[in-house]
Each structure stands twice: as structure tokens, then as C-alpha cells.
Amino acid sequence: MKKVITFIGAGNMSRSLIAGLVQDKTDLKIRIADPDDAQLQSIQSNWEGITAFTDNLQAIDQADIIVLAVKPQIMQKVCEPLQERLASQNTLIISIAAGIRISNLNHWLGGDDHQNDRSLAIVRCMPNTPALVQSGMTGLYANKHVSGEQHDLAESILRAVGSTLWLSDENKLDAVTAVSGSGPAYYFLVMEAMQNAAQKLGLSAEESRLLVLQTAFGAAKLALETSDDASILRQRVTSKGGTTEAALKELMQGGLPELFETAMTAAENRSRRLSEN
Numbered sequence: 001m002k003k004v005i006t007f008i009g010a011g012n013m014s015r016s017l018i019a020g021l022v023q024d025k026t027d028l029k030i031r032i033a034d035p036d037d038a039q040l041q042s043i044q045s046n047w048e049g050i051t052a053f054t055d056n057l058q059a060i061d062q063a064d065i066i067v068l069a070v071k072p073q074i075m076q077k078v079c080e081p082l083q084e085r086l087a088s089q090n091t092l093i094i095s096i097a098a099g100i101r102i103s104n105l106n107h108w109l110g111g112d113d114h115q116n117d118r119s120l121a122i123v124r125c126m127p128n129t130p131a132l133v134q135s136g137m138t139g140l141y142a143n144k145h146v147s148g149e150q151h152d153l154a155e156s157i158l159r160a161v162g163s164t165l166w167l168s169d170e171n172k173l174d175a176v177t178a179v180s181g182s183g184p185a186y187y188f189l190v191m192e193a194m195q196n197a198a199q200k201l202g203l204s205a206e207e208s209r210l211l212v213l214q215t216a217f218g219a220a221k222l223a224l225e226t227s228d229d230a231s232i233l234r235q236r237v238t239s240k241g242g243t244t245e246a247a248l249k250e251l252m253q254g255g256l257p258e259l260f261e262t263a264m265t266a267a268e269n270r271s272r273r274l275s276e277n
């Protein structure tokens with residue numbers, strides 16, 4: 001029998017995960033729940049065979065996997081009513097909400113009811129926005145109740161929207177947030193700055209955009225397709241006394257590496273503080 005996956009929240013992330021699963025010709029039977037009928041209809045008109053619900057409890061009935069894809073602020077309110085239903089079924093819970101710790105999810109979903117010996121299999125993930133175009137990077141952490149089969153299921157779901165990295169320590173998700181979670185914005189800032197500088201050099205906005213974006217794409221592709229470190233790749237394109245050397249000298253003197261360290265430490269601290277609340 002096909003396994004059932006229920007997405008709670010029909011927003012951007014659920015859409016991109018569903019798009020990835022459909023593209024991968026998934027064997028999973030997909031359900032989606034959201035209070036907004038229009039959101040549900042728009043998903044159903046995009047992809048065939050998806051069952052939609054406005055009632056979360058109905059949507060999770062006998063589900064093998066639940067993906068919690070609502071905003072962190074409403075997670076507790078969404079989880080608590082699911083407790084009773086989850087008590088009678090063995091479901092893998094996958095949360096993609098930023099900054100919500102497994103201990104909180106477990107508590108809100110009734111997993112710490114020791115009297116009734118309940119244990120919930122929970123995977124917490126940190127995806128990033130390129131998941132919207134199936135080029136995401138997701139850090140994942142599983143609690144000890146996640147079975148081997150459930151681990152593989154979670155992997156296949158997040159792999160549908162990009163690459164995955166499993167972590168052995170939940171605390172590392174704060175670092176993942178600072179690197180790949182917030183990372184797209186760092187690259188966008190660099191692209192923005194390069195495009196502005198290109199225009200100052202006399203190129204049009206359109207010319208600047210194409211040159212900068214294709215260069216960013218090409219550099220990432222080159223780096224991904226070789227085992228050489230970024231520092232080696234950089235040295236290889238930096239000839240003595242050349243143009244690249246002239247530019248890199250300015251960036252180094254301006255303290256770019258130190259600036260990244262400070263910026264990413266600030267992001268990690270912020271992530272830790274948010275998940276402590």
C-alpha cells in the first residue's frame with residue numbers, strides 16, 4: 001500500500017516540496033491541509049491526485065508522515081490539537097519551521113507522556129529558499145525514535161528539493177541556519193553590489209545582471225564539480241600582477257573574510273536565541 005504524507009500548511013515550502021516529489025514521480029500519496037480553501041484549490045489545480053483538507057485532524061488520519069510547514073509563531077497552536085490522533089498511530093513528524101526545537105515539538109504533540117510510554121519520531125530540518133527552484137540545501141536532525149526506514153523517507157522528501165546534510169547534534173542547526181539558511185541573502189547582497197559596481201564601470205543594468213548572475217552560477221557549478229577547495233580555485237584564476245589579483249587585494253584589505261566571520265556568528269547567535277524562546 002502507498003504511504004501517506006500530509007503537509008500541514010499550503011504555503012511556499014509545501015508547494016516546493018510537493019513540486020519536487022511530483023517531479024521525482026513519488027510513490028507517496030499526498031494530502032495537504034490549510035484553513036484557506038483558495039490555497040488548497042490552487043495546489044490541486046497545479047498537481048493531480050492531491051487530497052485537500054481544511055481540517056488538520058482529518059488530514060493526518062492514518063498518515064505515515066506529517067510535514068509541519070506553518071510559520072513558527074503558530075506551531076504550538078497547530079500541534080496541540082493533533083496529540084490525541086498521534087497517540088494511536090506511528091507517524092514520522094518532519095518539521096521545517098525555523099528555530100523550533102524538537103523538545104518543544106515533542107511536548108506540543110504529546111510525545112513526553114511517559115505514563116503512556118509514548119515516543120514520537122521527529123525530524124527537524126532547516127531548508128533554504130532555493131528549495132523553491134529545487135536547488136535547496138537542507139540540514140536535518142533526527143531524534144532517537146526515528147527508524148532507519150523513516151530516516152530514508154525524510155531524506156527522500158528533502159532530496160526532492162535539493163541536497164541534504166544530516167547532523168548528529170541538534171545544536172548544529174543554528175550554524176546551518178547561519179550558513180545555508182541565511183546564506184542565499186549573502187550571495188544576493190554580493191550580486192547586488194557587483195551589479196551596482198558593473199554599472200559604474202559603464203555597463204547597462206541588463207548587461208550587468210547577466211554578467212553577474214551567470215558568473216555566480218558558473219563559479220558555484222565549477223566549485224561543486226571539483227574536489228578542489230575554494231581557495232585553490234581562487235588561486236588558479238589569480239595570476240600575478242593581473243586584474244583578479246588587483247580586485248582581490250582590495251577585498252582582502254577591506255576585511256571581507258573577517259566580515260563574513262562576524263556576520264555569520266551574529267546569525268548563529270540570533271538563531272540560538274530564537275530557538276530558546
Ligand SMILES: NC(=O)c1ccc[n+]([C@@H]2O[C@H](COP(=O)([O-])OP(=O)(O)OC[C@H]3O[C@@H](n4cnc5c(N)ncnc54)[C@H](OP(=O)(O)O)[C@@H]3O)[C@@H](O)[C@H]2O)c1
Nearest residue numbers: 009010011012013034069070071072096097098127128129
Ligand atoms: N520559505 C523558506 O524559504 C523557508 C526556509 C526555511 C524554513 N522555512 C520554514 O517553513 C515554514 C513554512 O514557510 P512558508 O514560507 O511555506 O510559509 P507560508 O507561505 O506562510 O505558509 C504557511 C501556510 O500555513 C497556513 N496556515 C496558517 N494557519 C494554519 C493552520 N492552523 N493549519 C494549517 N495551515 C495553516 C498559512 O495560511 P495563511 O497564509 O492563510 O495564514 C500558509 O498557507 C516556516 O515555519 C518557515 O520557518 C521556510
